[in-house]
Amino acid sequence: MVYAYVNLPITNPDSFAAYREKAGAALAKHGVRVVTSSPQQRVIEGSRDETGVGVILEFDSTEAALGWINDEELKEVHGLRQAAGNGAITLLG
Structure with a gap:
């Protein structure tokens, strides 16, 4: 298994809402599983x-x-996800 960490600060809620409507099918197409998702993160070490x-x-x-x-x-x-905010996706593995 390989994991990806997504960090997406939302600056365009409308684009994010449109993305969420389509994201499930896009992920399923490639057999992707959402391990966890949270609207809040807290850095506990570093910056x-x-x-x-x-x-x-x-x-x-x-x-x-x-x-x-x-x-x-x-x-x-x-494109909808990218328009929702200045995010990053990091592949772990």
Whole structure:
């Protein structure tokens, strides 16, 4: 298994709402499992830029994660997430 950490500070709630409507199907297409999701994060050591919605995603492999993020059919869905705020997705593994 490979995991991804998503940090998305929301600056456009409308775009985020539209993304959430389509995200489940986009994740399911690539067999992605949401391990946990929280609207609040708390840094307990060190410092970092702004936090927002935090999500841990589970993929079967690195290839599956890259397939999801690079899927041309999901370009619109990824665009909604990107328009929702200045986030980052970090692949762990």
